[in-house]
Amino acid sequence: MPGSPDSTAESAVEELVERRRGKLHPAIARAREAVRATLAELPQGTTVLVACSGGTDSLALAAATAFEAPKLGLRAGAVIVDHGLQPDSAHVAATAAEQCRTLGLDPVQVRAVEVGSDGGPEAAARAARYDALRDAADELAADVVLLAHTRDDQAETVLLGLGRGSGGRSLAGMAPAVGRLRRPFLEVPRATTAAACIASGLRPWHDPHNDDPQYTRVRVRHEVLPVLEEALGPGVVEALARTAGLLRADADALDLLAADVAETALSRAEGEVRADVGVLTDEPTAIRTRVLRQAALEAGCRATDLTAGHVAAVDALVTDWRGQRWIDLPQGIRAIRKGGFIILGPDVTG
Numbered sequence: 001m002p003g004s005p006d007s008t009a010e011s012a013v014e015e016l017v018e019r020r021r022g023k024l025h026p027a028i029a030r031a032r033e034a035v036r037a038t039l040a041e042l043p044q045g046t047t048v049l050v051a052c053s054g055g056t057d058s059l060a061l062a063a064a065t066a067f068e069a070p071k072l073g074l075r076a077g078a079v080i081v082d083h084g085l086q087p088d089s090a091h092v093a094a095t096a097a098e099q100c101r102t103l104g105l106d107p108v109q110v111r112a113v114e115v116g117s118d119g120g121p122e123a124a125a126r127a128a129r130y131d132a133l134r135d136a137a138d139e140l141a142a143d144v145v146l147l148a149h150t151r152d153d154q155a156e157t158v159l160l161g162l163g164r165g166s167g168g169r170s171l172a173g174m175a176p177a178v179g180r181l182r183r184p185f186l187e188v189p190r191a192t193t194a195a196a197c198i199a200s201g202l203r204p205w206h207d208p209h210n211d212d213p214q215y216t217r218v219r220v221r222h223e224v225l226p227v228l229e230e231a232l233g234p235g236v237v238e239a240l241a242r243t244a245g246l247l248r249a250d251a252d253a254l255d256l257l258a259a260d261v262a263e264t265a266l267s268r269a270e271g272e273v274r275a276d277v278g279v280l281t282d283e284p285t286a287i288r289t290r291v292l293r294q295a296a297l298e299a300g301c302r303a304t305d306l307t308a309g310h311v312a313a314v315d316a317l318v319t320d321w322r323g324q325r326w327i328d329l330p331q332g333i334r335a336i337r338k339g340g341f342i343i344l345g346p347d348v349t350g
């Protein structure tokens with residue numbers, strides 16, 4: 001029988017905390033080491049911002065960053081996004097900001113956002129959060145924003161992708177570095193961030209959403225992973241995160257190859273994107289579908305709405321041509337085969 005949802009994590013935390021009272025706690029050391037590895041790649045004088053919700057992971061990240069950044073000649077601040085989704089959200093944000101200031105981070109900014117409804121509440125909150133983080137980074141002239149996703153978050157992301165039947169790019173999970181974003185804790189277990197907070201005397205905010213079983217991620221965390229660990233062994237989280245890393249390397253290589261093919265295969269004219277069937281036909285599926293996905297995005301589909309099923313339907317216009325009509329894609333985009341081209345755009349069927 002798997003234990004109660006939090007019991008495994010709690011005992012791991014207690015064990016870590018008990019093991020070395022008195023010395024620098026191993027969890028604090030681990031958190032700092034992970035942050036140091038990320039920050040060491042940045043030039044002196046860089047400004048980094050910790051994206052801090054006040055939760056366990058991001059508070060541990062704030063503490064480790066406040067400790068490591070000055071030693072590397074970096075300036076470290078924090079940004080707290082107030083999504084306004086709970087009555088006490090302003091208070092939660094103010095408390096997190098105060099904790100960040102006490103840790104020595106400066107500047108610390110709270111940004112209130114309006115969460116829309118596009119794509120459901122979780123996706124809308126995420127989109128608003130990432131916009132706010134980008135705006136804060138612009139305003140505070142920050143070169144890098146640190147996110148506190150852990151190895152457990154990565155494992156959950158892989159399982160969620162598997163459940164959706166996603167392809168390699170999605171199963172590759174979250175990237176350690178993309179644009180200005182960095183994720184120093186991607187190989188750090190959640191139990192370590194929790195232990196680091198306890199050992200540092202930090203009091204994280206407990207997000208009630210993290211216990212709400214209406215969210216698929218919460219069910220994966222509390223119900224699916226404990227069963228997998230019971231059946232497959234305690235290394236399953238680590239194994240899933242490792243798989244993500246391996247698939248990331250593969251997906252990156254395929255993206256590079258596909259970008260080369262796209263240069264020859266795609267052309268743009270008057271709001272349309274054209275994909276040359278002659279060029280795509282002899283390419284392997286992994287390359288064809290990547291190029292067609294890029295074509296659909298360039299034509300105006302949103303990445304979050306464009307599914308593998310959409311791309312497969314467009315691909316069938318290349319590989320299984322039987323004179324079928326157009327394919328409807330998100331955002332009112334259509335794909336149609338005309339002559340030797342797949343033409344994608346809002347108005348291609350006239």
Ligand SMILES: Nc1ncnc2c1ncn2[C@@H]1O[C@H](COP(=O)(O)OP(=O)(O)OP(=O)(O)O)[C@@H](O)[C@H]1O
Nearest residue numbers: 051052053055056057058059079080081147148149
């Ligand atoms: N309200 C927020 N303000 C600023 N950054 C945030 C906020 N919510 C989340 N983040 C950042 O995005 C990361 C992932 O968000 P998610 O909601 O998945 O967090 P989490 O795993 O519950 O982490 P935490 O325990 O820090 O809340 C967080 O670790 C944090 O760096």
